[in-house]
Each structure stands twice: as structure tokens, then as C-alpha cells.
Amino acid sequence: MVDIATRVWTHKWKIDPIVRSLIDTDFYKLLMCQSVFRNRPDTQVQFSLINRTTSVPLADLIDEGELREQLDHVRSLSLSRGESTWLRGNTFYGKRQMFRPDFMEWFENLRLPAYHLERIGDQYELTFEGTWPEVMLWEIPALSILMELRGRALLHSMKxxxxxxxxxxxxxxxxxxxxxxxxxxxxxxxxxxxxxxxxxxxxxxxxxxxxxxxxxxxxxxxxxxxxxxxxxxxxxxxxxxxxxxxxxxxxxxxxxxxxxxxxxxxxxxxxxxxxxxxxxxxxxxxxxxxxxxxxxxxxxxxxxxxxxxxxxxxxxxxxxxxxxxxxxxxxxxxxxxxxxxxxxxxxxxxxxxxxxxxxxxxxxxNDFRGLTPQDQLAPFSLVCKAVAANGRPTVKLSDNPNKAMGPADQVERYKRVFGVGVQERSEVLV
Amino acid sequence: MVDIATRVWTHKWKIDPIVRSLIDTDFYKLLMCQSVFRNRPDTQVQFSLINRTTSVPLADLIDEGELREQLDHVRSLSLSRGESTWLRGNTFYGKRQMFRPDFMEWFENLRLPAYHLERIGDQYELTFEGTWPEVMLWEIPALSILMELRGRALLHSMKxxxxxxxxxxxxxxxxxxxxxxxxxxxxxxxxxxxxxxxxxxxxxxxxxxxxxxxxxxxxxxxxxxxxxxxxxxxxxxxxxxxxxxxxxxxxxxxxxxxxxxxxxxxxxxxxxxxxxxxxxxxxxxxxxxxxxxxxxxxxxxxxxxxxxxxxxxxxxxxxxxxxxxxxxxxxxxxxxxxxxxxxxxxxxxxxxxxxxxxxxxxxxxNDFRGLTPQDQLAPFSLVCKAVAANGRPTVKLSDNPNKAMGPADQVERYKRVFGVGVQERSEVLV
CATH class of the missing domain: 3.20.140.10 (nicotinate phosphoribosyltransferase)
Structure with missing residues (x-):
């Protein structure tokens, strides 16, 4: 028997949303968000998408309209009652009420803030600006959307x-x-x-x-x-x-x-x-x-x-x-x-x-390496990072200089302050 | 959405039938059946299941009750209207009305005849007796059922x-x-x-x-x-x-x-x-x-x-x-x-x-070779053959003596009559 209602419903969808829930995100994002909400709620931050694998031309592969539809869909999401209940009532790391009532109330009323999207060459510039607790929740949905849209672009032509x-x-x-x-x-x-x-x-x-x-x-x-x-x-x-x-x-x-x-x-x-x-x-x-x-x-x-x-x-x-x-x-x-x-x-x-x-x-x-002729489904190194806070650039040194980021003069300053000398480079696969 | 009706219906089934249609069979069976129906309709034949791969202990692997249920289910089948229409109306090998009206009328009223099933050691003896046009249609369902039940026996214990x-x-x-x-x-x-x-x-x-x-x-x-x-x-x-x-x-x-x-x-x-x-x-x-x-x-x-x-x-x-x-x-x-x-x-x-x-x-x-630890899903050599006609044994010599069958004295007689000398053996995989 064909479930007629399901079939009609499915064909009514305008898009096939990649992110369908605000908790389709990493648990540590919520822990950190609560910490930021408590300790640094008014910090103005900018997060930015960075494709470390420049050989993957995201803007050629992904239609800008589709990308906007997916990002817009995320902005339409809010915490469902069941999700809120789960966060409030569940035991995390053996602890009840991990998320405090004031944080939960804020989260229940949250919609993700606006994004800025622009095509630069064969890449997208995708940035998010606003208060830290809000903007930081864009990281995981933004990455998931870019990754999945890039996969769909290839799957679209397959039988x-x-x-x-x-x-x-x-x-x-x-x-x-x-x-x-x-x-x-x-x-x-x-x-x-x-x-x-x-x-x-x-x-x-x-x-x-x-x-x-x-x-x-x-x-x-x-x-x-x-x-x-x-x-x-x-x-x-x-x-x-x-x-x-x-x-x-x-x-x-x-x-x-x-x-x-x-x-x-x-x-x-x-x-x-x-x-x-x-x-x-x-x-x-x-x-x-x-x-x-x-x-x-x-x-x-x-x-x-x-x-x-x-x-x-x-x-x-x-x-x-x-x-x-x-x-x-x-x-x-x-x-x-x-x-x-x-x-x-x-x-x-x-x-x-x-x-x-x-x-x-x-x-x-995401280990689809070797599964398609030109390996177009192999994972690549995409990150979405805080690049500025209250107007100042952020810096990361890492233990691998290939993962470092920030303006050169600030990188030098941080190296001096933290006493970091010569570091060994290793390839960043993903 | 769960299709409730489908789910309830599915759970109502007494068995999961392996053969669900009399035309879930090889096309040449129907062509031959029509030929037999026309030229030798009253011949009394015996068909018998032969497991050439004796290392596969079918009677240990397959529950006799389940086997009987599947065989009984096949006996309950008759040609559906759509199947009959397809056989009567379709073009086969470029020819319309491949199946003559008298044959189709007989086929539309057919139910498969009784079977005889007995456990002998770790194998089943499964035989069919009756007129040739009826009995011959058991071959393919009988083989399909044994093959699939043997697979199910293993799948049953898998997660x-x-x-x-x-x-x-x-x-x-x-x-x-x-x-x-x-x-x-x-x-x-x-x-x-x-x-x-x-x-x-x-x-x-x-x-x-x-x-x-x-x-x-x-x-x-x-x-x-x-x-x-x-x-x-x-x-x-x-x-x-x-x-x-x-x-x-x-x-x-x-x-x-x-x-x-x-x-x-x-x-x-x-x-x-x-x-x-x-x-x-x-x-x-x-x-x-x-x-x-x-x-x-x-x-x-x-x-x-x-x-x-x-x-x-x-x-x-x-x-x-x-x-x-x-x-x-x-x-x-x-x-x-x-x-x-x-x-x-x-x-x-x-x-x-x-x-x-x-x-x-x-x-x-059926190439499931190498896909399970002890290769219990590898295909094996099962056949269902005419072993007697009007009380006389049948003989097959083949070009490969490993595929030969029949009583030794008759095999010698046939070799003499058909002038068959020394033959080269080759392994029968399936």
C-alpha cells in the first residue's frame, strides 16, 4: 500500500531541509553557549566560514539560491517543546538540570541571527555577526549545510x-x-x-x-x-x-x-x-x-x-x-x-x-573517499570560526601551524606572549 | 507518517511467502508446458529435487514445517486475471498470442499438484508426481523455495x-x-x-x-x-x-x-x-x-x-x-x-x-560468496529434474559427466545408442 498522504506531503516541500532542528548541533556548542550566556553575553562577535581546501570551488558547485534557502530555513527554526523538555529534563554527564532555567528560557525564544553571503571568485564568503551566544550557534548548521549541499550537487546527476x-x-x-x-x-x-x-x-x-x-x-x-x-x-x-x-x-x-x-x-x-x-x-x-x-x-x-x-x-x-x-x-x-x-x-x-x-x-x-570517479565526495577541510570579538581579530596558533589563523602581526604577538617557538607542520586532511 | 494499515496487514501474515505467483517462474517453462500440453499431455512423470552439493545439509538448516508452509502456499496459487491478460496479450519474441487459448484456459484453472516430502538423513526427499504439464511447473518454485529458506535460516540470527x-x-x-x-x-x-x-x-x-x-x-x-x-x-x-x-x-x-x-x-x-x-x-x-x-x-x-x-x-x-x-x-x-x-x-x-x-x-x-564468515550464503548446486516418465527412468548424459543422471544400466545404454565416448569432467559450481 502506498501511503498517499506521505507521498503528497513529501512533494509539497519547497526544499529538502538539511538542518531541521536547533539541536541538530554539537552538544558542546550548547554547553559553551550557556557559559558565554552567563559570563560574556554582550560580546559582539563575527564568525566566518573558511574553506581550507581551496581546490574545492564551493561557489561553482553550490547554487547560491539553494544555499540561501537552506540558511533561511535554519533561521525559521526554534526549539520545539520536546527538544526543550529533553534539554531541561535529561541527565547529561550524570547531572540533572545541566542547562539552567534562565538559559533555557533564552534558548526557547531564540531565532538565529542574519547571515551575510557573498560570492568571491569560486568561494563563498559567509559571515555571521551579533552577540556571541546567538552567533556561535550558526557554526554547526552552516558547516553541515555547505557539506551536504556540495554532496547533493554531485548526487543530482547520478542515477x-x-x-x-x-x-x-x-x-x-x-x-x-x-x-x-x-x-x-x-x-x-x-x-x-x-x-x-x-x-x-x-x-x-x-x-x-x-x-x-x-x-x-x-x-x-x-x-x-x-x-x-x-x-x-x-x-x-x-x-x-x-x-x-x-x-x-x-x-x-x-x-x-x-x-x-x-x-x-x-x-x-x-x-x-x-x-x-x-x-x-x-x-x-x-x-x-x-x-x-x-x-x-x-x-x-x-x-x-x-x-x-x-x-x-x-x-x-x-x-x-x-x-x-x-x-x-x-x-x-x-x-x-x-x-x-x-x-x-x-x-x-x-x-x-x-x-x-x-x-x-x-x-x-563522511568517509566517501574513493567511492566516486573523481572523488568529488571526499571530505574537505571546512571550518566556521570566530574571527573577531568586539572589533578585535581573534588568533589561533594550534600545535599545527596549518591550523593557525589570525592577522600576521597578531600571530607574532600571540607567539611572543605564549612563548611559542618553531612548530611542526602536519597536513590537515579534514 | 507510519502507514498503519500496511503495518497491521504485514503483521497479520502467517508466513512471508517466497513464491507469490504462478508466473514467478522461467518463461521457457511455460513455452515447454504448452508444447507438452499439446503433444504429450497424459504422460505421467516424477520430478525430484536433487542437491548435488551434499555438504549443504538442507534438512538441518531448513525447518520442515516452514518448508511445508511454503510449498502449501504455492499450491494455493492460481493465475491472476492480470497475469493471464499479460500472457494472452503480450508480445513474446515478436509474436502475439504465443500462448494458445486452449492452453491458457487450462493454465487459468490450474493448481499445482501434491508434493511428497520426507527427511532422509540431513537432506530432504522432495518429489512431485502426476501429469507432465502440471508437475513440470513445480521445478522453479521448488528450487526458489529451498534456496531462499536456506538463506533465511542464516539471516534469522543476524542483527x-x-x-x-x-x-x-x-x-x-x-x-x-x-x-x-x-x-x-x-x-x-x-x-x-x-x-x-x-x-x-x-x-x-x-x-x-x-x-x-x-x-x-x-x-x-x-x-x-x-x-x-x-x-x-x-x-x-x-x-x-x-x-x-x-x-x-x-x-x-x-x-x-x-x-x-x-x-x-x-x-x-x-x-x-x-x-x-x-x-x-x-x-x-x-x-x-x-x-x-x-x-x-x-x-x-x-x-x-x-x-x-x-x-x-x-x-x-x-x-x-x-x-x-x-x-x-x-x-x-x-x-x-x-x-x-x-x-x-x-x-x-x-x-x-x-x-x-x-x-x-x-x-x-545469488553471488553471496565471501559475504558471510563461513560462506553459508554461497550458492550451491540444487536441481529439480524429471526422473521418470510413464514408470521409466530418465537419463541425462550432458557434456559434463558431473551433470549426468539416471540408473547406471540406462546410462550405459544411452551412451551406446548416442555413441558417447569418454567425456571430460568439469566442476559444477552451481
């Missing part, structure tokens, strides 16, 4: 069975990775792939496949909507935008040097347990740890998001030892450019020394 | 995503074959895979994938129901059961020697054009052609279904030349144990010398 076989191949590829991970003892891994996923439906499939294939080894997803739908743990802590904006707001070099610690001091007041995870690489991991206050060594763990992951883990282990902490009680979360071989290798290398966990991103939710 | 990935792998595997065939110039290929298909739905998928992937290179399917559903050509001519039963009915050696030609003389009266295809191997191709009457050399082509296909094609080409025929006008249909490499090879070898066509069977509709 029915060709498309089905493409997904069959992608499923097979992902399942073979899951089969590798099944053999990794003591694995704890979460989905961190929302921002650069192939599509929402594909991420949803990937998460469900991880659930079935890995059982308890799969500890949750960063995507709130998918976590809600499948009753999974929502996973995530905080990201570079906090130290980047705090740093940009610093009035002098002394305040700048303290900015990354101020972020974590604010965080310390709100969160405990597994949410106390240091992200040390914004202005160089070594300097950050060396100058860190002692109370930070008491935090639960560290997230390693750039540079050589094993090297960074060794630095953290040594730092904990130097500060009189027991590394075997500490959590190390690897989240940069992971695929299964690297995951298995890092797990084997560190599982007897620290508690290990993985946030698996793009190569979980 | 949801595991099953989805299994089919994803099977789709990928088949599509890669189609991609190979896309590069074979002048290819003409049909689906002959009903009898040993993985399942009805899978055969339907395979046929549609061939349509999209190969376009005009894909000339049709032997499955009437699938041909009807997708408006494709129904393909097929005749099979070994005709000479086997005619031979068993022969009163003496002289009549036996003539039996295979009598089959084709009866066929000659009814059919012309591309339906005049010789199947020469029942009692040895060389002897059959050497002693064939001249009018047979005027037939359109030959189907090569056992032995070395290139060798058999060479024999046919030489035979046509000897009889003053132009081989380049003749059709050679390869249909034995084909896979894409062999297809490409035979096409290259013969396309400039004869008209080449392929009937691709088991490795089109």
Missing part, C-alpha cells in the same frame, strides 16, 4: 541504482571500520562527526551502526538531536572559540596571557567530573601546561586536537606527574583526524597508562 | 545493521560486475537466475540494476513476473526435460536415438525465429549434431549449457559450415556457470564469428 550502490559502498566501508574497532579491547569511542558529516541521515545511520556494531564501546554522540532520538549519551565539553574570544577581548599582554586560564576558571565554576577536560592547544600545548595554575592539574583530563597526538599525550602525562597527579586516573580524549588504524594504535599505546577515549569525526560520518 | 551491510556488500559486488560488463562491446545478456536466486526481491533488484547499468545490452529476464512488472522481454526457449522425457518414453533403441530430434520437430511446428534454439548436450553435443537432420541446421542458433563453452561453440560453427550454413547469421547462447570474466572472454572470442548472447544465472542472482 537511481548508482546512488543506491554508492551508499551500499559507503555502508560497507564504514562497517569494515567497525569490524576493526570490534577487536580493539577496552575501546571507548564517541561520534564527533556532525560538522563535516556527509548528511544528517548518513550521520544517523553511522551512529546506529556504531551502536549495533560496538555495543558498550560506543559511548555516545556529540549530536544532540541524534542522541535524543536514539536515547544515547550526548558527548562534548568545550572548544577553541572560548580561549580565542577571551584572548581577543584581553586589554593587554598580561590579560592575554591569562585568558586561556580564565576560560577554564569560568568553566570550573560550572562543571565537574568528565566535563573538566582541558583543551590546551589553542596557543601551544607545552606553554599552556607549563604556565597552568595547579588547580588545572586536578581536572579530569585533556583533549588532544592538533599536532602529534602521541607526543601531546606524553607531554600531558609528564605534566600530571610533575604536578603530583596520577596519570592512570586521567582521561585523554583524542579527537583530531582519526581513523581506525590510528585509534587502534593510540589505544594500544596508552591504555595501560591513562584512561583513553576517542572523539571520532569526519572519517566516521 | 539489523549486519543484514543491511550484507545486502550493501552484495549490491556492491553485483554493481562491480555490471561495471565490468559495461565495457564489453556489443554485449547481449539476459537474466537466467530465477531457479537459484538468493531471493525473489534480490532477483528483482538485480534485474533493475542490470537495466540501469547496462541499458540496451540487457535484453530481458527469464522470470515472467519480473518481466511483467518492469515491462521487460521474457526470455527463454527450452530445456533438457523435453529430450529426457521423450527419450524415456521411447519403445526401443531406434526410437530412443530419434527422441531428441522428435522434440525439436514438435518445437519446429510451433515456433520460429529466435525461439528455434537447439539445446544439443542432453546426450552429447557432438553425436547429436553429427546425426541431426538437415532442417535443424536451418534453426536460428544453439544454447551451450555444459562442458567447455568455447569448444562447444567451435563444434557448432564447424557443424553449420559443414551443412552449408553461414555461422555469422547464427546465434550462440552461452548459459552455463557464467560470471563476468568468462562472459567478456567468450564475447571477445566469438563476436566476429557468430551472434553471441548470454543467459546469466546463479552468479547474477
Amino acid at each position: 537511481k541504482f548508482e546512488i543506491q550502490v554508492l551508499y551500499a559502498r559507503a555502508m560497507t566501508k564504514l562497517w569494515e571500520k567497525i569490524e576493526v574497532l570490534q577487536k580493539v579491547d577496552n575501546l571507548r569511542i564517541a561520534d564527533f562527526g556532525t560538522r563535516r558529516r556527509h548528511s544528517h541521515l548518513w550521520q544517523d545511520w553511522a551512529v546506529q551502526a556504531m551502536c549495533e556494531g560496538l555495543g558498550e564501546k560506543f559511548v555516545g554522540t556529540s549530536n544532540c538531536l541524534i542522541a535524543k532520538r536514539h536515547d544515547l549519551e550526548a558527548i562534548g565539553t568545550n572548544a577553541h572559540e572560548l580561549p580565542m574570544v577571551y584572548a581577543a577581548l584581553a586589554e593587554d599582554d598580561a590579560e592575554l596571557a591569562q585568558a586561556p586560564y580564565q576560560v577554564l576558571a569560568d568553566w570550573h565554576e560550572e562543571h565537574d567530573g568528565n566535563l573538566r577536560i582541558i583543551l590546551p592547544d589553542t596557543y601551544g600545548t607545552e606553554g599552556f601546561l607549563a604556565k597552568a595554575p595547579d588547580w588545572l592539574a586536578g581536572w579530569t583530563g585533556i583533549r588532544i586536537d592538533s599536532g602529534d597526538p602521541a607526543g601531546a599525550a606524553e607531554i600531558a602525562i609528564k605534566w600530571w606527574k610533575d604536578r603530583g597527579e596520577d596519570p592512570s586516573q586521567k582521561l585523554v580524549i583524542f579527537s583530531d583526524g582519526l581513523d581506525v588504524e590510528k585509534i587502534a594504535e593510540l589505544q594500544a599505546q596508552f591504555q595501560d597508562r591513562v584512561r583513553v577515549s576517542f572523539g571520532w569525526g569526519t572519517l566516521l560520518t | 539489523k545493521f549486519e543484514i543491511q551491510v550484507l545486502y550493501a556488500r552484495a549490491m556492491t559486488k553485483l554493481w562491480e560486475k555490471i561495471e565490468v560488463l559495461q565495457k564489453v562491446d556489443n554485449l547481449r545478456i539476459a537474466d537466467f537466475g530465477t531457479r537459484r536466486r538468493h531471493s525473489h526481491l534480490w532477483q528483482d533488484w538485480a534485474v533493475q540494476a542490470m537495466c540501469e547499468g547496462l541499458g540496451e545490452k540487457f535484453v530481458g529476464t527469464s522470470n515472467c513476473l519480473i518481466a511483467k512488472r518492469h515491462d521487460l522481454e521474457a526470455i527463454g526457449t527450452n530445456a533438457h526435460e523435453l529430450p529426457m522425457v521423450y527419450a524415456a518414453l521411447a519403445e526401443d533403441d531406434a526410437e530412443l536415438a530419434q527422441a531428441p530430434y522428435q522434440v525439436l520437430a514438435d518445437w519446429h511446428e510451433e515456433h520460429d525465429g529466435n525461439l528455434r534454439i537447439i539445446l544439443p548436450d542432453t546426450y552429447g553435443t557432438e553425436g547429436f549434431l553429427a546425426k541431426a537432420p538437415d532442417w535443424l541446421a536451418g534453426w536460428t542458433g544453439i544454447r551451450i549449457d555444459s562442458g567447455d563453452p568455447a569448444g562447444a561453440a567451435e563444434i557448432a560453427i564447424k557443424w553449420w559450415k559443414d551443412r552449408g550454413e553461414d555461422p555469422s547469421q547464427k546465434l550462440v547462447i552461452f548459459s552455463d556457470g557464467l560470471d563476468v570474466e568468462k562472459i567478456a572472454e567468450l564475447q571477445a572470442q566469438f563476436q566476429d564469428r557468430v551472434r553471441v548472447s548470454f543467459g546469466w544465472g546463479t552468479l547474477l542472482t
Whole structure:
């Protein structure tokens, strides 16, 4: 039997919306948003889309009208009652009422602010301006939309069975990775792939496949909507935008040097347990740890998001030892450019020394490499970053200079203030 | 929206029927049935299921109750009005009213006769007895049911995503074959895979994938129901059961020697054009052609279904030349144990010398080899053959002694009568 109503309804849609919910976003965005809403609500920021893979000509591939329709659709979204109930009533990281009533009330009334879109050559300039708590929520939907529209552009010219076989191949590829991970003892891994996923439906499939294939080894997803739908743990802590904006707001070099610690001091007041995870690489991991206050060594763990992951883990282990902490009680979360071989290798290398966990991103939710003739579905490096705060440019140094950003003079100033010397470059795949 | 009615209806089913239509069968069965209905309608025959792959313990894998339910379901089927209309009104091989009114009237009132099922060790003995036109129609449903139940037995213990990935792998595997065939110039290929298909739905998928992937290179399917559903050509001519039963009915050696030609003389009266295809191997191709009457050399082509296909094609080409025929006008249909490499090879070898066509069977509709851990879904060699006619055993010699059947003394007699010497054995995969 054909469900006539469904069919008619489907054909009534003006567009096939890519982002259909304000919680189709990373959990850490909401945690950070609450923190910003509390501590720096009036900061004026600018976020900007940056395509690091300039060989992908987004403006040639994606129709501007379609892109505007998708972005406009996101602006029409507001939190549904069920989503609000889930955020207010659910337990996150073992804690009830993670989101405070004043934040929830604000969020329930939120619509995302305007965007600015312009074609520059074969790329789009896409920027968002306004108060920090509002603008920051554009990051994930903007990335998801660009990624998925780029995929659709290719899929549009494919025939029915060709498309089905493409997904069959992608499923097979992902399942073979899951089969590798099944053999990794003591694995704890979460989905961190929302921002650069192939599509929402594909991420949803990937998460469900991880659930079935890995059982308890799969500890949750960063995507709130998918976590809600499948009753999974929502996973995530905080990201570079906090130290980047705090740093940009610093009035002098002394305040700048303290900015990354101020972020974590604010965080310390709100969160405990597994949410106390240091992200040390914004202005160089070594300097950050060396100058860190002692109370930070008491935090639960560290997230390693750039540079050589094993090297960074060794630095953290040594730092904990130097500060009189027991590394075997500490959590190390690897989240940069992971695929299964690297995951298995890092797990084997560190599982007897620290508690290990993985946030698996793009190569979980968007590994379509090698599945189309000219590899036009391979993921690429797209980010959406805070580029200015209260009129001042932001800076990121990272442990990998290929991930650095900011005006050259400010980069030099930050390097001096944070004591960052020569850094090793490594390729940014995604 | 959930279609509530569909869901409730689905859950009301007592079983999930494997064969749901009397035309979910090979087209040549119906052509042969009409011929038998006209020429030998009262012949009493016994058909029997033979599992040549004794390492597959069918009675251990398949529940007898489930098997009976499926067989009983087939006995409940009758030709629907639409099916009857299609058979009466459609054009087959360019001819209208291929099926005569008296045959159609008989077929419209047909229910399949009783079966006899017994467990013998780890195998089932499944036999059908009655008049030839009725009993012969059991062959394809019986094979399809056993094949699909054996697959279901394994699928039953698999989890949801595991099953989805299994089919994803099977789709990928088949599509890669189609991609190979896309590069074979002048290819003409049909689906002959009903009898040993993985399942009805899978055969339907395979046929549609061939349509999209190969376009005009894909000339049709032997499955009437699938041909009807997708408006494709129904393909097929005749099979070994005709000479086997005619031979068993022969009163003496002289009549036996003539039996295979009598089959084709009866066929000659009814059919012309591309339906005049010789199947020469029942009692040895060389002897059959050497002693064939001249009018047979005027037939359109030959189907090569056992032995070395290139060798058999060479024999046919030489035979046509000897009889003053132009081989380049003749059709050679390869249909034995084909896979894409062999297809490409035979096409290259013969396309400039004869008209080449392929009937691709088991490795089109059931290539699940290598897709499960112990390969429990690999196809195996199951046949359902006429074993007796009017109380006399049937005999098949074939060009491959591994495909021979019949009592030893009768096999010796047939070898003598048909002048068959030493034959080369080749493995029967499917």
C-alpha cells in the first residue's frame, strides 16, 4: 500500500531541509553557549566560514539560491517543546538540570541571527555577526549545510541504482571500520562527526551502526538531536572559540596571557567530573601546561586536537606527574583526524597508562573517499570560526601551524606572549 | 507518517511467502508446458529435487514445517486475471498470442499438484508426481523455495545493521560486475537466475540494476513476473526435460536415438525465429549434431549449457559450415556457470564469428560468496529434474559427466545408442 498522504506531503516541500532542528548541533556548542550566556553575553562577535581546501570551488558547485534557502530555513527554526523538555529534563554527564532555567528560557525564544553571503571568485564568503551566544550557534548548521549541499550537487546527476550502490559502498566501508574497532579491547569511542558529516541521515545511520556494531564501546554522540532520538549519551565539553574570544577581548599582554586560564576558571565554576577536560592547544600545548595554575592539574583530563597526538599525550602525562597527579586516573580524549588504524594504535599505546577515549569525526560520518570517479565526495577541510570579538581579530596558533589563523602581526604577538617557538607542520586532511 | 494499515496487514501474515505467483517462474517453462500440453499431455512423470552439493545439509538448516508452509502456499496459487491478460496479450519474441487459448484456459484453472516430502538423513526427499504439464511447473518454485529458506535460516540470527551491510556488500559486488560488463562491446545478456536466486526481491533488484547499468545490452529476464512488472522481454526457449522425457518414453533403441530430434520437430511446428534454439548436450553435443537432420541446421542458433563453452561453440560453427550454413547469421547462447570474466572472454572470442548472447544465472542472482564468515550464503548446486516418465527412468548424459543422471544400466545404454565416448569432467559450481 502506498501511503498517499506521505507521498503528497513529501512533494509539497519547497526544499529538502538539511538542518531541521536547533539541536541538530554539537552538544558542546550548547554547553559553551550557556557559559558565554552567563559570563560574556554582550560580546559582539563575527564568525566566518573558511574553506581550507581551496581546490574545492564551493561557489561553482553550490547554487547560491539553494544555499540561501537552506540558511533561511535554519533561521525559521526554534526549539520545539520536546527538544526543550529533553534539554531541561535529561541527565547529561550524570547531572540533572545541566542547562539552567534562565538559559533555557533564552534558548526557547531564540531565532538565529542574519547571515551575510557573498560570492568571491569560486568561494563563498559567509559571515555571521551579533552577540556571541546567538552567533556561535550558526557554526554547526552552516558547516553541515555547505557539506551536504556540495554532496547533493554531485548526487543530482547520478542515477537511481548508482546512488543506491554508492551508499551500499559507503555502508560497507564504514562497517569494515567497525569490524576493526570490534577487536580493539577496552575501546571507548564517541561520534564527533556532525560538522563535516556527509548528511544528517548518513550521520544517523553511522551512529546506529556504531551502536549495533560496538555495543558498550560506543559511548555516545556529540549530536544532540541524534542522541535524543536514539536515547544515547550526548558527548562534548568545550572548544577553541572560548580561549580565542577571551584572548581577543584581553586589554593587554598580561590579560592575554591569562585568558586561556580564565576560560577554564569560568568553566570550573560550572562543571565537574568528565566535563573538566582541558583543551590546551589553542596557543601551544607545552606553554599552556607549563604556565597552568595547579588547580588545572586536578581536572579530569585533556583533549588532544592538533599536532602529534602521541607526543601531546606524553607531554600531558609528564605534566600530571610533575604536578603530583596520577596519570592512570586521567582521561585523554583524542579527537583530531582519526581513523581506525590510528585509534587502534593510540589505544594500544596508552591504555595501560591513562584512561583513553576517542572523539571520532569526519572519517566516521563522511568517509566517501574513493567511492566516486573523481572523488568529488571526499571530505574537505571546512571550518566556521570566530574571527573577531568586539572589533578585535581573534588568533589561533594550534600545535599545527596549518591550523593557525589570525592577522600576521597578531600571530607574532600571540607567539611572543605564549612563548611559542618553531612548530611542526602536519597536513590537515579534514 | 507510519502507514498503519500496511503495518497491521504485514503483521497479520502467517508466513512471508517466497513464491507469490504462478508466473514467478522461467518463461521457457511455460513455452515447454504448452508444447507438452499439446503433444504429450497424459504422460505421467516424477520430478525430484536433487542437491548435488551434499555438504549443504538442507534438512538441518531448513525447518520442515516452514518448508511445508511454503510449498502449501504455492499450491494455493492460481493465475491472476492480470497475469493471464499479460500472457494472452503480450508480445513474446515478436509474436502475439504465443500462448494458445486452449492452453491458457487450462493454465487459468490450474493448481499445482501434491508434493511428497520426507527427511532422509540431513537432506530432504522432495518429489512431485502426476501429469507432465502440471508437475513440470513445480521445478522453479521448488528450487526458489529451498534456496531462499536456506538463506533465511542464516539471516534469522543476524542483527539489523549486519543484514543491511550484507545486502550493501552484495549490491556492491553485483554493481562491480555490471561495471565490468559495461565495457564489453556489443554485449547481449539476459537474466537466467530465477531457479537459484538468493531471493525473489534480490532477483528483482538485480534485474533493475542490470537495466540501469547496462541499458540496451540487457535484453530481458527469464522470470515472467519480473518481466511483467518492469515491462521487460521474457526470455527463454527450452530445456533438457523435453529430450529426457521423450527419450524415456521411447519403445526401443531406434526410437530412443530419434527422441531428441522428435522434440525439436514438435518445437519446429510451433515456433520460429529466435525461439528455434537447439539445446544439443542432453546426450552429447557432438553425436547429436553429427546425426541431426538437415532442417535443424536451418534453426536460428544453439544454447551451450555444459562442458567447455568455447569448444562447444567451435563444434557448432564447424557443424553449420559443414551443412552449408553461414555461422555469422547464427546465434550462440552461452548459459552455463557464467560470471563476468568468462562472459567478456567468450564475447571477445566469438563476436566476429557468430551472434553471441548470454543467459546469466546463479552468479547474477545469488553471488553471496565471501559475504558471510563461513560462506553459508554461497550458492550451491540444487536441481529439480524429471526422473521418470510413464514408470521409466530418465537419463541425462550432458557434456559434463558431473551433470549426468539416471540408473547406471540406462546410462550405459544411452551412451551406446548416442555413441558417447569418454567425456571430460568439469566442476559444477552451481
